[in-house]
Amino acid sequence: MADPHHNEFPPGSLEARDLEHLLHPATNFKLHHEKGPTVHARAEGVYMWDNRGKQYIEGMAGLWCTALGYGEPELARVAAEQMQTLSYSQLFSGKTNEPSILLAEKLKQMMPFEAGRVFFGLSGSDANDTQVKLMWYYHNAIGKPEKKKIISRKRGYHGVTVASGSLTGLPAFHKHFDLPIAGILHTDCPSYYREGLSGETETDFVDRIVKNLADLIQAEGPETIAAFIAEPIMGAGGVVVPPAGYFQKVQAELKKHDILFIDDEVICGFGRTGTLFGAQSMGIEPTTMSVAKAVSSAYLPLSAVIIPEFIYEPFIEVTADVGTFGHGFTYSGHPVCAAVALRNLELMEERDLYAHAARVGERFQERLRSFADHPLVGEVRGAGLIGAIELVADKATKAPFAPSAGVGMHCQAQCENQGLIIRNLGDTIAFCPPLIITDKQVDEVFSKFEVALNETLEWIR
Numbered sequence: 001m002a003d004p005h006h007n008e009f010p011p012g013s014l015e016a017r018d019l020e021h022l023l024h025p026a027t028n029f030k031l032h033h034e035k036g037p038t039v040h041a042r043a044e045g046v047y048m049w050d051n052r053g054k055q056y057i058e059g060m061a062g063l064w065c066t067a068l069g070y071g072e073p074e075l076a077r078v079a080a081e082q083m084q085t086l087s088y089s090q091l092f093s094g095k096t097n098e099p100s101i102l103l104a105e106k107l108k109q110m111m112p113f114e115a116g117r118v119f120f121g122l123s124g125s126d127a128n129d130t131q132v133k134l135m136w137y138y139h140n141a142i143g144k145p146e147k148k149k150i151i152s153r154k155r156g157y158h159g160v161t162v163a164s165g166s167l168t169g170l171p172a173f174h175k176h177f178d179l180p181i182a183g184i185l186h187t188d189c190p191s192y193y194r195e196g197l198s199g200e201t202e203t204d205f206v207d208r209i210v211k212n213l214a215d216l217i218q219a220e221g222p223e224t225i226a227a228f229i230a231e232p233i234m235g236a237g238g239v240v241v242p243p244a245g246y247f248q249k250v251q252a253e254l255k256k257h258d259i260l261f262i263d264d265e266v267i268c269g270f271g272r273t274g275t276l277f278g279a280q281s282m283g284i285e286p287t288t289m290s291v292a293k294a295v296s297s298a299y300l301p302l303s304a305v306i307i308p309e310f311i312y313e314p315f316i317e318v319t320a321d322v323g324t325f326g327h328g329f330t331y332s333g334h335p336v337c338a339a340v341a342l343r344n345l346e347l348m349e350e351r352d353l354y355a356h357a358a359r360v361g362e363r364f365q366e367r368l369r370s371f372a373d374h375p376l377v378g379e380v381r382g383a384g385l386i387g388a389i390e391l392v393a394d395k396a397t398k399a400p401f402a403p404s405a406g407v408g409m410h411c412q413a414q415c416e417n418q419g420l421i422i423r424n425l426g427d428t429i430a431f432c433p434p435l436i437i438t439d440k441q442v443d444e445v446f447s448k449f450e451v452a453l454n455e456t457l458e459w460i461r
């Protein structure tokens with residue numbers, strides 16, 4: 001069928017064919033039909049080129065994922081070798097393969113908690129779905145079938161599958177999808193800038209939202225709540241960095257009621273925030289962890305759920321009763337994905353990338369914060385190599401622009417004109433470059449951004 005909405009692109013062009021055939025994730029379809037797609041053609045290091053030969057510097061690491069940058073020949077070699085040796089094997093029914101074993105061992109060694117078992121998936125969403133199911137399975141196994149609810153947070157992002165999409169606390173991911181499902185609760189977002197009351201100190205703000213959490217737990221019944229899930233720094237919700245002491249107070253509350261802590265490190269893991277995991281930057285003591293994205297630098301899809309041995313142990317008898325552990329994916333422990341992820345993690349260490357990211361992160365934060373005085377900028381926030389700039393209509397009152405004004409989208413388009421890839425989350429501009437970025441390239445990102453931001457200001461005026 002010819003695309004009924006668009007006919008500007010030459011027939012047969014990739015743009016025209018995209019418009020005819022694809023159902024795009026996370027896209028405004030009407031706008032897409034008006035504007036058409038950007039076709040990515042090739043990428044190397046921190047640069048990407050579209051099909052017209054235009055060069056972009058990558059300020060978003062794809063979708064927060066290409067930590068090692070693009071086009072690493074060593075990972076292509078490992079993938080090709082593994083495909084020739086054992087292109088597929090499974091972990092069902094006790095089968096196994098070397099790359100999965102080695103990767104599980106490696107991940108356990110890296111964990112900032114006493115890790116017991118590693119379950120493999122392919123995406124952040126399936127990892128968090130697995131987290132929910134493991135929490136249910138565990139509490140059934142230990143004879144607490146009533147302890148099932150999961151507390152997530154408004155503006156948190158944990159994926160889009162039925163359970164993980166329910167954990168996500170963003171309206172666009174619920175509306176018309178009949179989500180969230182029952183048993184998933186959302187507590188306050190720890191954004192002092194947006195949620196702090198007038199005259200409230202940061203400490204008072206934290207105390208108030210932790211009190212709200214305590215009240216929620218009491219209202220629901222602590223015996224009904226299994227776990228709390230959080231990203232150390234919220235990503236897709238607008239790069240929200242919680243105030244100092246927030247997680248410590250949250251965890252003190254959770255511990256009173258044996259509520260477990262699911263640490264969603266899908267974005268923050270592997271050096272993003274200036275430490276190995278976001279848990280270390282933000283003072284979290286995880287019970288379990290989800291990782292994806294940078295674990296394989298997105299060369300191939302891979303996610304993992306890491307749990308302590310005490311959660312695994314009661315499963316042994318249950319699976320013997322039932323006959324199997326009734327959860328797992330065809331591609332859980334895919335040997336090619338596992339081999340590539342393992343080599344990716346080794347390369348990050350061999351190249352001292354975590355220390356590099358922490359060091360360049362200082363320059364990045366300095367450049368980011370230099371926009372704080374700009375008339376369009378309400379708040380600048382971030383840690384390490386992740387950050388955001390929130391654009392507002394009124395700096396003094398923090399009044400946002402009307403969503404229909406499309407200010408963030410305009411700024412994003414201007415960045416693209418400048419040859420800079422960033423992502424607008426509403427009117428918040430997110431930055432999350434590959435960890436291999438250099439000081440000089442950080443300067444390039446923000447020089448281009450400055451032009452785009454000033455152009456956006458002119459456009460508004």
Ligand SMILES: Cc1ncc(COP(=O)(O)O)c(C=O)c1O
Pocket residue numbers: 063064122123124125126128157158159160231235236264265266267292
């Ligand atoms: C913190 C977090 N968790 C989970 C997900 C979902 O990951 P995926 O898109 O691989 O399903 C994302 C994706 O951006 C994420 O940022």
